[in-house]
Amino acid sequence: MTNPKSPLVDRYGQEAGHLQDGTGYSQLLPILSRGSCRSFKTDEVDANLVQLLCAAALASPTKSDLQQRDIIVIRNPGLKSEIAELMSEQSWIAEIPCLLVFCGNNRRQRRLHQLRNRPFENDHLDAFFNAAVDAGVALSAFVLAAEAVGLGCCPISAIRNDADRVSDLLGLPQHVFPVAGLALGYPASNRPTVSPRLPLDVTVHTDRYNEDGIDDEIDRYDARRNGLLPYKNQRGENRFGTSDSYGWSEDKARQYAQQERQGFGTFIRDKGFDLS
Ligand SMILES: Cc1cc2nc3c(=O)[nH]c(=O)nc-3n(C[C@H](O)[C@H](O)[C@H](O)COP(=O)(O)O)c2cc1C
Numbered sequence: 001m002t003n004p005k006s007p008l009v010d011r012y013g014q015e016a017g018h019l020q021d022g023t024g025y026s027q028l029l030p031i032l033s034r035g036s037c038r039s040f041k042t043d044e045v046d047a048n049l050v051q052l053l054c055a056a057a058l059a060s061p062t063k064s065d066l067q068q069r070d071i072i073v074i075r076n077p078g079l080k081s082e083i084a085e086l087m088s089e090q091s092w093i094a095e096i097p098c099l100l101v102f103c104g105n106n107r108r109q110r111r112l113h114q115l116r117n118r119p120f121e122n123d124h125l126d127a128f129f130n131a132a133v134d135a136g137v138a139l140s141a142f143v144l145a146a147e148a149v150g151l152g153c154c155p156i157s158a159i160r161n162d163a164d165r166v167s168d169l170l171g172l173p174q175h176v177f178p179v180a181g182l183a184l185g186y187p188a189s190n191r192p193t194v195s196p197r198l199p200l201d202v203t204v205h206t207d208r209y210n211e212d213g214i215d216d217e218i219d220r221y222d223a224r225r226n227g228l229l230p231y232k233n234q235r236g237e238n239r240f241g242t243s244d245s246y247g248w249s250e251d252k253a254r255q256y257a258q259q260e261r262q263g264f265g266t267f268i269r270d271k272g273f274d275l276s
Contacts, residue, residue, distance in 0.1 A: 036152075063130045093183065099181055219249075
């Protein structure tokens with residue numbers, strides 16, 4: 001990383017610098033300077049601490065208080081290895097001390113309708129979407145809580161690469177589905193890497209959505225990001241060749257030029273969701 005300034009400036013660019021002088025900056029510094037962790041000490045995470053973090057995560061907002069998310073803490077080492085094996089293209093996952101799986105759960109809601117003998121009149125995309133969002137909100141809260149007590153985390157969408165197998169291994173019934181895994185442990189390094197983001201002018205809008213100048217902003221972001229955290233490898237070199245100006249936009253365009261999780265919609269429909 002060249003010429004580090006502050007977590008806020010490194011993250012969002014010079015234009016965000018003035019926010020450092022404002023209210024709340026020092027309290028929010030740990031969040032502003034956070035980063036995902038993929039390399040851990042071998043130390044176990046105490047089971048009570050994991051449970052406390054689950055309590056913090058599930059205290060986060062939940063749509064209409066429906067509470068449509070569950071967390072599965074993987075304690076069985078054999079099961080952890082079997083799940084990690086399904087994601088072996090990311091070799092670091094095999095070494096993680098603790099694995100959790102955040103699930104969307106629309107099953108309990110449907111049970112309430114059976115118990116109280118009321119029709120379930122919302123069998124459409126929103127039922128899936130609300131449960132998925134609820135799980136995402138809890139995931140985010142867990143990450144911030146864990147990082148606040150000195151743990152490192154990395155969400156793992158690769159848990160959905162073989163959703164059928166993961167679902168079998170975890171015994172997920174109808175209307176319960178994995179949203180993301182989460183690697184948890186004590187970070188091998190004390191300082192997380194601050195991953196630069198698009199400038200706030202691009203992603204925070206006032207009153208009305210605005211994408212004026214977006215292409216130039218992306219070019220500028222690519223350049224700023226390359227100055228701070230250049231990519232070590234170029235994705236899909238065999239197919240796309242090497243690029244002298246390889247940056248975030250090229251990396252993301254290459255990433256989604258390859259099919260990923262084409263079967264996930266079928267998996268979710270097979271779980272009983274009507275996505276119309
Ligand atoms: C839902 C979700 C799924 C993710 N899945 C993976 C994953 O499978 N593998 C991985 O290395 N990182 C994964 N990440 C972490 C992102 O790559 C990471 O958040 C992003 O690169 C920004 O870096 P930062 O968190 O350090 O700021 C995931 C993040 C989220 C929110």
